[in-house]
Amino acid sequence: xxxxxxxxxxxxxxxxxxxxxxxxxxxxxxxxxxxxxxxxxxxxxxxxxxxxxxxxxxxxxxxxxxxxxxxxxxxxxxxxxxxxxxxxxxxxxxxxxxxxxxxxxxxxxxxxxxxxxxxxxxxxxxxxxxxxxxxxxxxxxxxxxxxxxxxxxxxxxxxxxxxxxxxxxxxxxxxxxxxxxxxxxxxxxxxxxxxxxxxxxxxxxxxxxxxxxxxxxxxxxxxxxxxxxxxxxxxxxxxxxxxxxxxxxxxxxxxxxxxxxxxxxxxxxxxxxxxxxxxxxxxxxxxxxxxxxxxxxxxxxxxxxxxxxxxxxxxxxxxxxxxxxxxxxxxxxxxxxxxxxxxxxxxxxxx
Numbered sequence: 614x615x616x617x618x619x620x621x622x623x624x625x626x627x628x629x630x631x632x633x634x635x636x637x638x639x640x641x642x643x644x645x646x647x648x649x650x651x652x653x654x655x656x657x658x659x660x661x662x663x664x665x666x667x668x669x670x671x672x673x674x675x676x677x678x679x680x681x682x683x684x685x686x687x688x689x690x691x692x693x694x695x696x697x698x699x700x701x702x703x704x705x706x707x708x709x710x711x712x713x714x715x716x717x718x719x720x721x722x723x724x725x726x727x728x729x730x731x732x733x734x735x736x737x738x739x740x741x742x743x744x745x746x747x748x749x750x751x752x753x754x755x756x757x758x759x760x761x762x763x764x765x766x767x768x769x770x771x772x773x774x775x776x777x778x779x780x781x782x783x784x785x786x787x788x789x790x791x792x793x794x795x796x797x798x799x800x801x802x803x804x805x806x807x808x809x810x811x812x813x814x815x816x817x818x819x820x821x822x823x824x825x826x827x828x829x830x831x832x833x834x835x836x837x838x839x840x841x842x843x844x845x846x847x848x849x850x851x852x853x854x855x856x857x858x859x860x861x862x863x864x865x866x867x868x869x870x871x872x873x874x875x876x877x878x879x880x881x882x883x884x885x886x887x888x889x890x891x892x893x894x895x896x897x898x899x900x901x902x903x904x905x906x907x908x909x910x911x912x913x914x915x916x917x918x919x920x921x922x923x924x925x926x927x928x929x930x931x932x933x934x935x936x937x938x939x940x941x942x943x944x945x946x947x948x949x950x951x952x953x954x955x956x957x958x959x960x961x962x963x964x
Contacts, residue, residue: 617644620670623657624649643668757783759790766793766916768923774915777939789912798905805904810949812903814941817914825949827899832956835892846885850875915939 617629622645629635634647638656645653661668684694686709688702695703702709761772774789775782788799804811809825812818854871856864864872876882918938 620644622646622649624653638668641666641668755782757785757787759786763790765789765912769916769919773919773935774912776935777915777918779936779940785908785911788908789915792909792912799908800904801907802904804907805900807949808900808903810946810953811907812910813945813949814943815911815914816938816940816942817911820910824899824903828896829956831892831896831899835889835896838888838892843886843889846882850882 617635618631620629621627622629623643624645627646629644629646635644636647636650637644638650638658641656641658641661643656643658643661645656650656656662658668683697685697686695686699687693688695688705688707688709690707691702691705693702693704695709699709701707756771756775759771761770761775763771765771765774771786771789775786778785791797792799801811807814809821809823809828812821812824815821850872851864851868853875854864854868856868919935922935922938
């Protein structure tokens with residue numbers, strides 16, 4: 614028996630659902646809603662009746678035929694044309710990513726008469742291929758997607774700037790392009806954490822020396838204010854409130870009220886106690902400034918250096934080339950680490 618659920622009534626065109634009152638033509642077997650058959654008065658398939666044929670449900674729709682994928686991806690090793698979405702050559706197994714079109718849709722002359730190269734056998738356990746390693750399909754772009762010929766500033770291209778940056782150009786080139794196009798800053802966490810040391814490491818010696826000096830003075834001021842200002846004032850207030858320092862810092866409510874009253878009578882005590890915290894806040898402000906403005910300052914430094922080197926036009930001088938002027942200064946980074954270690958661990962002992 615035919616299951617009419619899901620088929621359409623030939624009169625109203627609605628799909629038969631479970632529970633519908635369905636009647637069947639006694640002559641050809643066509644299904645109808647009872648109300649639709651009564652409304653029509655008879656079966657509408659007269660042609661089937663005259664031909665003596667039975668009604669049959671319509672055949673299911675055929676799935677669309679999959680169209681052949683265009684083969685336009687050329688193998689850089691053997692020149693074979695592969696499907697557009699292929700990642701490896703179906704003939705030799707070489708990578709199809711990151712390589713230029715070497716043969717322009719034609720096989721190399723030396724590869725045509727000889728046997729086709731066999732792709733390297735791969736391990737069935739997902740490890741490296743037996744007999745060697747396959748070519749890496751992912752190629753690192755040192756410019757971060759930036760065209761070296763594009764203009765960064767008047768007379769300076771991104772390629773010129775990359776010769777100065779050298780290390781980590783994949784980060785700085787897109788950042789320079791973003792700042793140039795949007796006129797917005799890009800936060801640099803390395804500049805925020807290391808401030809003057811980062812500037813010296815990137816050969817921004819003038820600004821790096823200024824920021825490092827400011828941070829050094831603020832830290833010394835923090836140590837001095839903590840040892841010679843805030844701590845003596847706080848000890849004196851606790852002594853006047855009747856606290857025994859030798860038993861630890863555990864003031865009662867009455868002692869805290871006394872300390873608050875004395876500080877209210879002399880507002881200058883607040884400033885003396887909070888002076889170390891103000892120094893730390895100033896250091897944080899300097900770090901935030903360098904983190905926010907660091908990339909733009911570095912970009913301007915690269916532009917000025919490229920212009921100065923090009924204006925000097927001293928290609929025969931090895932110290933006046935973009936390669937010599939750029940890069941990073943690792944010795945300064947090591948020196949700054951040693952100085953920081955001494956400042957944090959030795960100077961407090963001396964004070």
